Amino acid sequence: MIVTCPSCVSRFQYDESRFKDQKSKRFRCPSCGHVFEVNNPTLPLDLSTLLASPAKPREDQPPPALNATMAVPLLSAPAPLSAPGGESAADTTAKRNRMAMLDEAGLGEPGMPARYRFSVAFLSGPHASSVKVIDRPRILIGREEGDIVTMDPESSRRHAMIEIHNDGTAWVIDLNSTNGVYVDGALIDGRAQLQDRTEFMCGRSTFMMMIRQDDPYGIV
Numbered sequence: 758m759i760v761t762c763p764s765c766v767s768r769f770q771y772d773e774s775r776f777k778d779q780k781s782k783r784f785r786c787p788s789c790g791h792v793f794e795v796n797n798p799t800l801p802l803d804l805s806t807l808l809a810s811p812a813k814p815r816e817d818q819p820p821p822a823l824n825a826t827m828a829v830p831l832l833s834a835p836a837p838l839s840a841p842g843g844e845s846a847a848d849t850t851a852k853r854n855r856m857a858m859l860d861e862a863g864l865g866e867p868g869m870p871a872r873y874r875f876s877v878a879f880l881s882g883p884h885a886s887s888v889k890v891i892d893r894p895r896i897l898i899g900r901e902e903g904d905i906v907t908m909d910p911e912s913s914r915r916h917a918m919i920e921i922h923n924d925g926t927a928w929v930i931d932l933n934s935t936n937g938v939y940v941d942g943a944l945i946d947g948r949a950q951l952q953d954r955t956e957f958m959c960g961r962s963t964f965m966m967m968i969r970q971d972d973p974y975g976i977v
Contacts, residue, residue, distance in 0.1 A: 758773040758798055763793050764793070765791065767788040767950070769787060769946060769948055769950075771784075771946055771947055773797075776800075780797055785944075786943070787944070788941070788949070867894035868894050868923040869892070869894055869921055873921075873970055874970075877905065877964050877965070877966060880963040880965055881963040882907055882909055882962040889904075891919065894920060894921045894922075896918065897915065898919065898959050898964075899912065899916050907959060907960065911936055911961045911962075912934070912936070912961075913933075916959045917932055918932055919951075919966075920948075925968075929957050930947070930948040938957060938958070938959055939958040941955060951966040951968075
């Protein structure tokens with residue numbers, strides 16, 4: 758599932774099976790540090806509660822924002838018109854919207870986009886002050902193996918993955934490491950997007966993601 762911070766609208770992935778039997782979990786946004794609560798999407802919805810008349814809000818308080826996890830699907834809807842090829846127009850639109858949402862959430866197809874250049878600067882560790890150019894969609898960071906070998910006792914053997922997407926975004930993914938991955942000083946849960954000059958840490962090794970976009974007209 759994709760968890761969205763209500764404060765800064767940052768998105769990150771979370772394995773919904775980790776809710777277990779809990780009704781909700783508290784999250785700390787890896788980007789802004791805001792703490793918020795998300796309902797367990799695997800539990801059945803209590804329709805009697807959702808369909809009950811809501812309490813009238815106080816005049817000095819704005820109405821609460823709609824939580825996406827509380828949305829209730831329509832029980833019935835008119836059948837949409839079919840598009841050529843047997844797929845309905847609504848299905849086609851939904852598929853396009855889903856692909857756009859996945860790209861925005863960092864779940865799009867990995868690939869090296871044109872006119873973008875990605876590299877990682879080593880801020881600490883044995884390779885400090887050096888830079889590695891990223892020339893493929895996935896780069897493995899590990900203590901003893903990978904494309905970036907940290908030789909850091911605080912890092913896991915396979916600690917994290919840097920993933921580049923076709924839309925020009927870069928992501929760091931925690932590979933269930935022992936000490937986790939920190940982005941701008943905050944522990945991430947699963948994955949987080951890396952902006953240009955974003956610092957992240959694997960164990961005691963600190964890196965900086967650098968993203969450059971070539972001028973489409975070739976002007977330097």
